[in-house]
Amino acid sequence: AQSVTQLGSHVSVSEGALVLLRCNYSSSVPPYLFWYVQYPNQGLQLLLKYTSAATLVKGINGFEAEFKKSETSFHLTKPSAHMSDAAEYFCAVSEIDGNKLVFGAGTILRVKS
Amino acid sequence: ETGVTQSPTHLIKTRGQQVTLRCSSQSGHNTVSWYQQALGQGPQFIFQYYREEENGRGNFPPRFSGLQFPNYSSELNVNALELDDSALYLCASSPDSLSNSPLHFGNGTRLTVT
Numbered sequence: 539a540q541s542v543t544q545l546g547s548h549v550s551v552s553e554g555a556l557v558l559l560r561c562n563y564s565s566s567v568p569p570y571l572f573w574y575v576q577y578p579n580q581g582l583q584l585l586l587k588y589t590s591a592a593t594l595v596k597g598i599n600g601f602e603a604e605f606k607k608s609e610t611s612f613h614l615t616k617p618s619a620h621m622s623d624a625a626e627y628f629c630a631v632s633e634i635d636g637n638k639l640v641f642g643a644g645t646i647l648r649v650k651s
Numbered sequence: 652e653t654g655v656t657q658s659p660t661h662l663i664k665t666r667g668q669q670v671t672l673r674c675s676s677q678s679g680h681n682t683v684s685w686y687q688q689a690l691g692q693g694p695q696f697i698f699q700y701y702r703e704e705e706n707g708r709g710n711f712p713p714r715f716s717g718l719q720f721p722n723y724s725s726e727l728n729v730n731a732l733e734l735d736d737s738a739l740y741l742c743a744s745s746p747d748s749l750s751n752s753p754l755h756f757g758n759g760t761r762l763t764v765t
Contacts, residue, residue: 570751581655581741581756582694589751628693632750638684638707639754641693 540565540631544642552650557601557616559645561629564610570632571612572639573603577625585627588612599623624649653678655757657742663763664732672727672760674742680755682706682748683725685717686741688759694741700725701748729762737764 545560563569570589574582586597593605603614612629626646630639656675664670676683682701686694696709700719714730723744729736739761743754 572753574756579758581758582743582754583756584753587751587753630693633707634750636699636707636748637682637745637750637752637754638696638699638709639686639694640696641686643693 540569540633540640542629542631542640542642544627544629544645546645547643548646548648550648550650551619553621554618557614557619557623557647559614559627559629559647561603561612561614561642562610563612563629563631565631567634568607570637571603571605572630572632573597573601573612573614574628574630574641575625576628576644582628585614619647619649621649621651623647655742655744655755657740657757657760659760660758661761661763663765666732666734666764668732669728669730670732670762672729672740672742672762674725674727674744674757676723676725676742676744677755680744680746681723682745682752683719683723684743684745684754685725685727686743687711688739688741689735690738697727699748706748732764734764737762 573585629642684699685697688694698708739759741759743756745752
């Protein structure tokens with residue numbers, strides 16, 4: 539079965555600083571990977587997805603993620619944090635037999651002014 | 652286009668009762684998935700429906716059941732509620748059930764069991 543590990547349940551950065559949220563996956567086959575963001579009292583919004591077309595994936599709101607097979611990682615980055623980026627971020631991997639996602643435990647991003 | 656809508660937004664039930672949660676999928680989507688998100692955790696897959704048939708189930712007991720209707724809307728039913736069923740229940744739709752097809756989530760139903 540697939541699994542996802544997100545390192546760091548809480549990350550705090552200053553406004554304008556680099557954002558780096560870590561995600562490692564385990565999969566026996568090339569995976570499909572996703573990053574979602576959840577604002578308080580809302581559902582999940584898709585930030586970006588990796589579907590093997592390119593290892594560097596660009597998403598919405600200036601976020602991007604790089605798929606590294608050798609490290610089984612799919613870390614999320616943003617060059618300059620904005621106050622509106624404060625939210626919880628989830629990394630997820632699809633099961634082999636369809637889009638039944640396995641989520642990590644999430645990382646809460648705090649942005650300090 | 653109309654997104655995924657869920658009702659009700661909040662619900663309080665007593666242990667042992669039954670509850671039905673509803674979800675309208677995004678226009679053009681034939682696949683609906685349900686997830687349970689306990690406080691401080693990531694969403695956990697409950698089950699998925701594709702064209703009115705169950706298309707996979709997570710590690711949840713049979714008292715969690717569902718339906719998908721011809722218009723692709725869906726219901727999640729939970730019988731004999733337990734305190735641990737308190738969570739945010741998320742519905743997500745997608746245009747198909749392929750592994751690379753992203754899910755579009757509703758805002759969820761917050762269920763509290765007392």
